[in-house]
Amino acid sequence: MMRNLLLFTLFICQFTPLGQKPPLDLVRWVNPLIGTHKMGHTYPGATAPFGMVQLSPDTDTIPYEVNGKYNKDVYKYCAGYQYDDPTIVGFSHTHFSGTGHSDLGDFLIMPTTGKLQLNPGTEANPEKGYRSKFSHDHEKAEPAYYRVQLEDHNILAELTATNRVGMHQYTFPKSEESHIILDLMHGIYNYEDKNVWTFIRIENDTLITGYRQTNGWARTRTVYFAMAFSKPFTSYGNKDYSKAQVYRGFWRKFDQSKNFPEMAGKQLRTYFDFKTEEGEKIKIKFALSPVSTQGAVANMRAEVPHWDFERVKQESQAQWNQELGRVKAALPTKDDYINFYTALYHTFLGPTTYMDVTGQYRGLDQNNHQANGFTNYTTFSLWDTYRALHPWFNLVQPKRNADMVSSMLAHYDQSVHHMLPVWSHHANENWCMIGYHSVSVIADAIMNGTYTGNANRALDACVATARQGYYDGLQYYMQLGYVPEDKNGSSVSKTLEYAYDDWCIAQVAKKLNRQDVYQEFSRRAQNWKNVYDKSIGYMRPKLSDGTFKKEFDVLSTHNQGFIEGNAWNYSLYVPHDPAAMIQAMGGNKRFVPHLDSLFTMHLPDEFFADTEDITREGIIGNYVHGNEPAHHAAYLYNWTDQPWKTQERVRMILKKQYQPTPDGLGGNDDCGQMSAWYLFSSLGFYPVAPASGEYALGSPTVKEATLQLENGKTFTIEAKNQSDRNVYVQKVELNGKALNRPFLAYADIAKGGKLTFYMGGKPRK
Numbered sequence: 001m002m003r004n005l006l007l008f009t010l011f012i013c014q015f016t017p018l019g020q021k022p023p024l025d026l027v028r029w030v031n032p033l034i035g036t037h038k039m040g041h042t043y044p045g046a047t048a049p050f051g052m053v054q055l056s057p058d059t060d061t062i063p064y065e066v067n068g069k070y071n072k073d074v075y076k077y078c079a080g081y082q083y084d085d086p087t088i089v090g091f092s093h094t095h096f097s098g099t100g101h102s103d104l105g106d107f108l109i110m111p112t113t114g115k116l117q118l119n120p121g122t123e124a125n126p127e128k129g130y131r132s133k134f135s136h137d138h139e140k141a142e143p144a145y146y147r148v149q150l151e152d153h154n155i156l157a158e159l160t161a162t163n164r165v166g167m168h169q170y171t172f173p174k175s176e177e178s179h180i181i182l183d184l185m186h187g188i189y190n191y192e193d194k195n196v197w198t199f200i201r202i203e204n205d206t207l208i209t210g211y212r213q214t215n216g217w218a219r220t221r222t223v224y225f226a227m228a229f230s231k232p233f234t235s236y237g238n239k240d241y242s243k244a245q246v247y248r249g250f251w252r253k254f255d256q257s258k259n260f261p262e263m264a265g266k267q268l269r270t271y272f273d274f275k276t277e278e279g280e281k282i283k284i285k286f287a288l289s290p291v292s293t294q295g296a297v298a299n300m301r302a303e304v305p306h307w308d309f310e311r312v313k314q315e316s317q318a319q320w321n322q323e324l325g326r327v328k329a330a331l332p333t334k335d336d337y338i339n340f341y342t343a344l345y346h347t348f349l350g351p352t353t354y355m356d357v358t359g360q361y362r363g364l365d366q367n368n369h370q371a372n373g374f375t376n377y378t379t380f381s382l383w384d385t386y387r388a389l390h391p392w393f394n395l396v397q398p399k400r401n402a403d404m405v406s407s408m409l410a411h412y413d414q415s416v417h418h419m420l421p422v423w424s425h426h427a428n429e430n431w432c433m434i435g436y437h438s439v440s441v442i443a444d445a446i447m448n449g450t451y452t453g454n455a456n457r458a459l460d461a462c463v464a465t466a467r468q469g470y471y472d473g474l475q476y477y478m479q480l481g482y483v484p485e486d487k488n489g490s491s492v493s494k495t496l497e498y499a500y501d502d503w504c505i506a507q508v509a510k511k512l513n514r515q516d517v518y519q520e521f522s523r524r525a526q527n528w529k530n531v532y533d534k535s536i537g538y539m540r541p542k543l544s545d546g547t548f549k550k551e552f553d554v555l556s557t558h559n560q561g562f563i564e565g566n567a568w569n570y571s572l573y574v575p576h577d578p579a580a581m582i583q584a585m586g587g588n589k590r591f592v593p594h595l596d597s598l599f600t601m602h603l604p605d606e607f608f609a610d611t612e613d614i615t616r617e618g619i620i621g622n623y624v625h626g627n628e629p630a631h632h633a634a635y636l637y638n639w640t641d642q643p644w645k646t647q648e649r650v651r652m653i654l655k656k657q658y659q660p661t662p663d664g665l666g667g668n669d670d671c672g673q674m675s676a677w678y679l680f681s682s683l684g685f686y687p688v689a690p691a692s693g694e695y696a697l698g699s700p701t702v703k704e705a706t707l708q709l710e711n712g713k714t715f716t717i718e719a720k721n722q723s724d725r726n727v728y729v730q731k732v733e734l735n736g737k738a739l740n741r742p743f744l745a746y747a748d749i750a751k752g753g754k755l756t757f758y759m760g761g762k763p764r765k
Helices: 003-015 074-075 293-303 309-324 334-347 389-394 398-414 438-446 455-466 474-480 493-510 515-532 577-586 586-601 634-638 644-657 670-683 745-752
Strands: 053-057 091-093 106-112 139-141 143-150 155-161 163-170 177-185 195-202 207-214 219-229 235-240 262-265 268-276 278-289 327-330 360-361 368-370 423-425 694-697 704-708 712-722 727-736 743-745 753-760
Touching: 053 143, 053 155, 053 163, 053 474, 106 155, 106 163, 106 278, 143 309, 143 704, 155 309, 163 309, 177 278, 195 268, 207 293, 207 438, 219 293, 235 644, 262 268, 268 278, 278 293, 309 334, 327 334, 327 694, 327 745, 334 389, 389 398, 389 438, 389 670, 389 704, 389 745, 398 438, 398 455, 438 493, 455 515, 474 515, 493 515, 577 634, 586 634, 586 644, 586 704, 634 644, 634 694, 644 670, 644 727, 743 745
Parallel strands: 712 753
Antiparallel strands: 053 091, 091 106, 106 177, 139 143, 143 155, 155 163, 163 278, 177 268, 195 207, 195 262, 207 219, 219 278, 235 268, 327 704, 360 368, 694 743, 704 712, 727 753
């Protein structure tokens, strides 16, 4: 024991300058397998913080349609991996984290031995294809590292990654027939005609380049690659599975299927042959670029100019330790540590870098652009992430968040619609979900002072976006003060979300002394009142003639004017003015019972009749934590005379919806939004209205946590008498002075200091 301690001490001293503390090993608390079972839709593979490459195993290939009908099973595979699957198809390089849709899974690689098979096979009969059985007993997932034993091929697969390069290491048995398959047909959500074109060029016996162009969720998406082998292959070939002739374009003068230096087609699978000795390692470096194969090669040479797999792993994990070290928390139990730092890890997976090391990237106009003075990002799931993820970045990643704002403004400049992003990725706008919530992200950054670019230019982009009459019912919203349900569906949700975004615009206009804009959008921010039916006490769809929709069910989610919610929970969505909403609903006496019932009522089975079983995930009463519209709801008690109920509800949600297990997320992580909710709530406060500069207090689960702010200051949260029983706040002090209201200002955090919660077992009424 003493000898081991001495060796450990020598190791630390060897890499730590005298007088400095060794870096914290926070990577050990992260379990990337959390959320990979059921509907968390996270991926377990290797990636760097905010990395462009997400190198991860895919466990099935699911067609989007079966016999012309939507295949419900595809929803399970938004991240490509499901924990309860028994086989792995291969390892692809692009994945979304926690979404309800997907479009990626580019460039799948699979090592095999024995007779060459170029089809993936099936889960029931993996031996008929190149896929392999695997066991979780021989699987390991860490930040920037993934390992699994491929049982059918007796190959140990290991993955790591830098920002733009995925690195594979495959340990083979002795074999005269070892292969590495590169499948350009594979994708998550396999539309039959998803591939527009693929191209591969054999540069030499260790370097391959090419690209893939797809037409899926993103209408036109092109990804370039460079693939390098640590060992020359002995031969190579391909098979084209498209209906087109294999030899088209070469007048049938060449056999493209074997050892031909160029391969092109819509449905290509390629292979590379090797002879291996027992325990021999073949390594692959696989770089991506949004611009060109030259860009991919340059990315590879810049980020991984060597073949040291362990070095890449260690350096990437050091990056993760640095990023995770932005929050240093003391927590009650091991499970709490795992939950907390895995959530922090999930929030740092995206948005993802989208540019070469030179700063070049593909723009929304499908031209190449140069990012000057900022890192260009993509994957903006804004309907989800404006609520907590981007406000979280404003605290712990303000420079990155400012670059994300710059990326949104570049998107606006390249948009023929003159609109900020709604749900965008890889130089495409998907127009998924509702609202124009880039506005919220930009406003929050400007109001809190973390975006230091041209604020007036940013405001102009927000205003132009909010005035685009052809977008999703906005023409009616501007004319009538609401979206009419008979003209545009999900009308109540849209009206409420537009009103909040308009309030954000008004706040920035006020700060910049743009009085005309301030007056216009302050009026628009009141439009939520136009869909509130005071006769029943709920938000309700209104028709274009000014009357409320007659056939109306406050619990139903089907054709009732709402999206991912119903009247019961969306009636609580006025984040920019909860006090006015509560007053309109009859004050505390009527509002508090309504809010109580959200968490305590029992939904009848008919509620799920028109939905998939996935809707049952993340539900507490009628509160659906797996969907975002009610994420702020538990904090609304702070605007009533019963704020202690916020404390007990938040603790209940934290305990029920987050577990350190593969099925530990109560719904999609939604690009980090669910995890950001957890982090804020664990620290004891939450941004009910981003751009307000204020947080509502809750009930922290940390014993102590320190935020390492980018301005060099620290902000510490301490919870005295912390325990599972002591969920109620007795008093709160900021820098030793009592807070007399359950709110905390962003400015107070930015100054640095200490927030102290005194906890107890009974509510302080």
